[in-house]
Amino acid sequence: YRGKGLRMIEVGRAHLVDLPEIQGLIRNRPERFIIFCDDLAFESDDAGYKVLKATLEGTLSEQPENLLIYATSNRRHLLPEFPEDNQSAQWINGELHQGEAVEEKISLSERFGVWLSFQAFNQEQYLEIVGHWLGHYGYAEDGDAARTEALAYALLRGSRSGRVAFQFAKS
CATH class of the missing domain: 1.10.8 (Helicase, Ruva Protein; domain 3)
Structure with missing residues (x-):
């Protein structure tokens, strides 16, 4: 697809903090870009996930129309989940309301528009x-x-x- 103007940029987890700069460099280019992040997973104190979250949705500037971000991960929610994260969950009028810690962790994976899951084979x-x-x-x-x-x-x-x-x- 190179002849059709498609370019692919692989960005490792350690370089996710560079996403805003990469966006700026490609924003006005005629080519279309896929930023690919392989085997993406974060630790609780990892700053990269907040940059990725803001890049996907959450800044005043729009994501360039010539950019898509693809990621693979073995974790469904990309961040580790701990039992204490659920301690602030509440039942209100028969509905479960997650605590802020859980909402924060789930919010990153929710920003990816297409989500594929591979279930275990029998x-x-x-x-x-x-x-x-x-x-x-x-x-x-x-x-x-x-x-x-x-x-x-x-x-x-x-x-x-x-x-x-x-x-x-x-x-």
Whole structure:
């Protein structure tokens, strides 16, 4: 898509504080930009999440029309959640009202317009993906033996994901 004017900029978590400057540099350019943040997660005292939150929504200036921000994360809410965060939650007229700490932590993930979730595979789905990758690497599926080994591998790794299926077949 380079020929169509699309550019991609990868920004690591440590450099999120530079987002306002990056926005300023690309705002009036003719190209379209995707800022990509891989494996995004923050600690409670991390300043980067507040900059990202303000960049997505929350400043007086609009986000440039030629900019999208994409991020991947293994955390649903991007910030750690602790039991004490829920201690200020209240029941009011039969409705649960979260405390400010929870609202603050959830507010960042809510600013992303599109949100994709990948649920865990059941055993048959996992084995089907293993079969695909075994075939891709030229291994014949050895029926029960491959099935048993693949399930043991998933158990050892703690999940039945596409990544685990891929790593099993590759190893």
